[in-house]
Amino acid sequence: MELLERARELSIYTAYNINVDAIVYLKGEHITKLVNEFGENAIRKRMDEYPREVSEPLDFVARLILALKTGKPMAVPLVNEELHTWFDSHFKYDVERMGGQAGIISNLLASLDFRRVIVYSPTMAEKQARMFVDRPNLHYPVVEGSRLVFKHPYDAYRENDPIKINRIFEFRKGTRFKLGNELIEVPFSGRFILSSRFESIKIETRDELRPFLPEIGEMVDGAILSGYQGIKLRYSDGKDANHYLKRAKEDIMLLKRNKNVRVHLEFASIQNRELRKKVIYNLFPLVDSVGMDESEIAHVLNALGYPELADRIFTYNRIEDTVLGGKILIDEMNLEVLQIHTIYYIMYITHKDNPLSEEELRSSLEVATTLAAARAKLGGIRRPEDFREGLTVPYNERGEFVKLRFEEAKRRTREYKVVIIPTRLVKNPVSTVGLGDTISAGAFTSYLAMLREKGCFV
Ligand code: AMP
Numbered sequence: 001m002e003l004l005e006r007a008r009e010l011s012i013y014t015a016y017n018i019n020v021d022a023i024v025y026l027k028g029e030h031i032t033k034l035v036n037e038f039g040e041n042a043i044r045k046r047m048d049e050y051p052r053e054v055s056e057p058l059d060f061v062a063r064l065i066l067a068l069k070t071g072k073p074m075a076v077p078l079v080n081e082e083l084h085t086w087f088d089s090h091f092k093y094d095v096e097r098m099g100g101q102a103g104i105i106s107n108l109l110a111s112l113d114f115r116r117v118i119v120y121s122p123t124m125a126e127k128q129a130r131m132f133v134d135r136p137n138l139h140y141p142v143v144e145g146s147r148l149v150f151k152h153p154y155d156a157y158r159e160n161d162p163i164k165i166n167r168i169f170e171f172r173k174g175t176r177f178k179l180g181n182e183l184i185e186v187p188f189s190g191r192f193i194l195s196s197r198f199e200s201i202k203i204e205t206r207d208e209l210r211p212f213l214p215e216i217g218e219m220v221d222g223a224i225l226s227g228y229q230g231i232k233l234r235y236s237d238g239k240d241a242n243h244y245l246k247r248a249k250e251d252i253m254l255l256k257r258n259k260n261v262r263v264h265l266e267f268a269s270i271q272n273r274e275l276r277k278k279v280i281y282n283l284f285p286l287v288d289s290v291g292m293d294e295s296e297i298a299h300v301l302n303a304l305g306y307p308e309l310a311d312r313i314f315t316y317n318r319i320e321d322t323v324l325g326g327k328i329l330i331d332e333m334n335l336e337v338l339q340i341h342t343i344y345y346i347m348y349i350t351h352k353d354n355p356l357s358e359e360e361l362r363s364s365l366e367v368a369t370t371l372a373a374a375r376a377k378l379g380g381i382r383r384p385e386d387f388r389e390g391l392t393v394p395y396n397e398r399g400e401f402v403k404l405r406f407e408e409a410k411r412r413t414r415e416y417k418v419v420i421i422p423t424r425l426v427k428n429p430v431s432t433v434g435l436g437d438t439i440s441a442g443a444f445t446s447y448l449a450m451l452r453e454k455g456c457f458v
Contacts, residue, residue: 026175032178
């Protein structure tokens with residue numbers, strides 16, 4: 001609690017992705033209806049074809065049934081904007097709430113009473129703006145005349161801005177349905193995310209705001225940037241991913257005119273290998289801190305040319321392989337700190353000369369897992385005291401094993417600081433959406449608070 005209180009002194013900027021998460025709690029009847037509508041044969045044929053994106057309803061039905069059969073969480077892009085009406089006529093959404101990393105992180109930090117949270121997204125539709133918490137410390141930058149002013153997002157929405165809706169189908173272990181004569185029972189609880197990828201939603205800072213980024217950089221202690229998975233390789237106006245990555249690089253450099261500002265990039269899974277590689281090579285070298293989960297580090301290592309190590313991480317989930325991968329990444333990209341979260345443990349890897357001691361790094365990870373546990377248990381964090389709920393959640397039962405494997409891995413790490421803690425794991429979480437973002441926001445801000453106290457900021 002005490003370290004979190006110190007972190008709350010900070011001001012944070014966060015961009016770029018916000019969206020509406022429309023959640024459906026899937027029942028057997030939903031799936032039976034879809035099977036009746038499309039027919040077993042057509043569905044099976046499409047399942048064999050394994051569509052990588054959803055451009056018609058049958059693609060969706062096929063990928064959904066594949067996810068249900070394996071019980072594995074999956075995310076597939078929806079690329080046909082016209083399908084909105086099909087979904088809206090077939091499903092009633094049980095919950096609609098803030099989604100997108102910047103949206104989730106800004107609401108979290110504002111609710112925790114951080115000094116100031118500036119959230120930016122190039123689009124701000126009314127429905128979206130209503131999903132921000134009503135807190136006086138939460139600001140959206142707007143250019144009026146030629147001046148920079150700050151408003152609550154709700155006072156800054158724009159009538160005709162597009163809205164991005166991600167549909168999340170949460171499924172429960174044990175749900176049953178029939179596909180022809182085959183009776184399918186869902187083996188694990190999880191979620192199937194259909195994320196909208198439309199041209200109208202860009203990952204960029206609008207031209208009118210860009211000249212003010214250095215000023216915003218002066219106002220904050222740190223920036224948390226995310227959403228690069230939403231960049232498209234090609235746009236119909238002839239622009240491409242390189243165009244948006246160049247702008248993204250410039251944005252980071254503009255914020256960093258303030259030498260003290262630290263920038264964290266939250267990396268999310270990028271299905272397209274070419275884009276993944278571009279994001280890594282263009283942006284990682286410019287930021288100080290990167291956060292990701294275990295499957296993402298495997299993907300990153302694959303893109304950097306370490307396919308065997310990546311395969312090992314995918315197949316065996318061994319801590320020592322993840323540590324090795326992490327060291328490669330901080331060296332090749334010259335990161336100050338890398339944070340990796342998995343279901344059973346969270347890890348920091350830094351160079352030996354990091355100003356924080358291993359004990360301090362550990363305390364930062366403790367803040368992160370406690371916050372995530374509080375969110376999993378309560379379904380959301382509404383006020384600073386909610387953090388205490390996280391302290392009542394026990395560490396997962398593999399904790400001792402994690403510590404043991406870590407001690408073995410550590411013997412080979414003289415030039416680095418590697419710190420690993422087991423996670424506090426909620427048995428029946430209210431929701432698992434946004435937990436990774438919560439971990440990264442808690443870790444980065446508490447890390448920053450300690451750096452500042454050490455006088456690492458001039
Ligand atoms: P991501 O895959 O980026 O959304 O991150 C999910 C992270 O949330 C995992 O790595 C865990 O550390 C954490 N997490 C997942 N499930 C739970 C749970 N039931 N209770 C607490 N933390 C969780």
